[in-house]
Amino acid sequence: MAECKPAWLSATQFERGLAAFEAVLDAEGFHPTPTAAAEFRDPFAPSDWQDFLPSAALQPNSVEQVQAIVRLANEHKIPLWTSSQGRNNGYGGAAPRIAGSVVLNLRRLNRVIDIDEESAFALIEPGVRFFDLYDAIQTSGAKLWMSVPDLGWGSVIGNTCDHGVGYTPTGDHVAHQCGMEVVLPDGSLLRTGMGAMQGNKAWQVHKRGFGPSLDGIFMQSSLGIVTKMGVWLMPRPECYMPGWLTVGKEEDFPAMIDALRPLLIEGVIPNQPMIYNAVCAASAVTERKDWYEGKDPMPDTVIDRIAEQPGLGRWVMRFALYGRDGIIDRQREIVEQAFAHISSIAISFNKYDAANLPELENPHERVQAGIPSNDLNQMTKWYGGEEGGHIGFSSVLPVTGRDMATLRDLVRAKLEAKGLDYSAACIASGRTLIHVALVVFDMKDAEQTQAAYDACKALVEPAAKLGFGEYRAHLDFMDLVADQYDFGGHASRRVHETLKDALDPNGILAPGKQGIWPAALRDPAARNK
Missing domain, CATH: 3.40.462.10 (FAD-linked oxidases, C-terminal domain)
Structure with missing residues (x-):
């Protein structure tokens, strides 16, 4: 079935993993070949480039399906490359850093869960586009404005997690994010900030919780998959x-x-x-x-x-x-x-x-x-x-x-x-x-x-x-950019790699993202074996 695959897996091993993914998804969410997953290539890459070619694409429709996919990826040693809408155009789109990875696309997790006019925030899933959040605010009748980038087709969460910006006073999207739900590399579920307490009422209004703040390690990150996020809005001005x-x-x-x-x-x-x-x-x-x-x-x-x-x-x-x-x-x-x-x-x-x-x-x-x-x-x-x-x-x-x-x-x-x-x-x-x-x-x-x-x-x-x-x-020069962050003999990289090895020992989430590689793939030669 597979036309391409991770280099370290045999065709039999990879197809066994694909069959396991298929068992937890419906037909709409399972795209088992590069041809079926073609929309998740880099839209601006030459057609003959194979460096960042996805082998397949999965589109779960629930957090539970995301968790199941992550657990299966660990079992079968299949790398996942997560995208929300997959509109990161100019930087590689939804394509993975390492050829043969399976794209895990979250468009079908597209609920606007809450719009709170009193405290001016929304709670959303990663498939929510800027168009979708805008429509939900208008439908609710709330006197609130949001922030948008120049192109509204992208994911609000995806843009924020890649340090994107918009152009109203809440346009620093990272600064106006509050509270995440994250599927960790072992398939377990984490809530950051005040969300770490069940039933806490301040999850979307207070950024910090008790102890070190974790939100930042899930931005431009291969340490987890964000499945919910609080987004601060602004009252409509006069x-x-x-x-x-x-x-x-x-x-x-x-x-x-x-x-x-x-x-x-x-x-x-x-x-x-x-x-x-x-x-x-x-x-x-x-x-x-x-x-x-x-x-x-x-x-x-x-x-x-x-x-x-x-x-x-x-x-x-x-x-x-x-x-x-x-x-x-x-x-x-x-x-x-x-x-x-x-x-x-x-x-x-x-x-x-x-x-x-x-x-x-x-x-x-x-x-x-x-x-x-x-x-x-x-x-x-x-x-x-x-x-x-x-x-x-x-x-x-x-x-x-x-x-x-x-x-x-x-x-x-x-x-x-x-x-x-x-x-x-x-x-x-x-x-x-x-x-x-x-x-x-x-x-x-x-x-x-x-x-x-x-x-x-x-x-x-x-x-x-x-x-x-x-x-x-x-994608083509992520490693080169990461090399420039060299203070303390690349101290930042060492911390990132330590976190990667601790949280994702099998290296299945977005290997190579932002130049951070799991232990088994730090030697470039290992990526082609």
């Missing part, structure tokens, strides 16, 4: 005021970042602003061929022409203000004053009664109001149209102009050396910027596709030497 800031000159960009920093730290701008360069902004609504037909990286003369279009600039920042009428009017004044010394900056705002929002046509305004959308899924079409792909190279840095300029120059130079355009989206949150280089390529062009992967890998070490680490990484 007014909503989305804003746009454009920077006309590239040389003014570092000063703009320095002017932004105190507004974030003081909370004047309470959400997570998104800052795009001109190429990225153009890719949201057009394709590259609309601007330039050359095979070389887009020249500055063309980028300047993009920047001259209405509403654009060399850099564009979207952000929003939320709150009571007179207060946000004063916040608007403070924002305008903060950037007044930079001559090439222009700022505009729209103001809405949050209780009576019109049909917002601009997807950026919808996202910052917590309304899910997929309208910004255009960017991957920059080179290849419908067959465009992208990789995210996502580095973290302080909100300072000097650091932003240093990283910008490094990334642009490395991408252009491979013949690729520099497209960047920067997410600002408090004291932090996440610089996401959208490394876009045409999947039909094998040479360009390889150049994109090579460019990302070529950036990892130089960025680390400058003090910039990736917070998220594609």
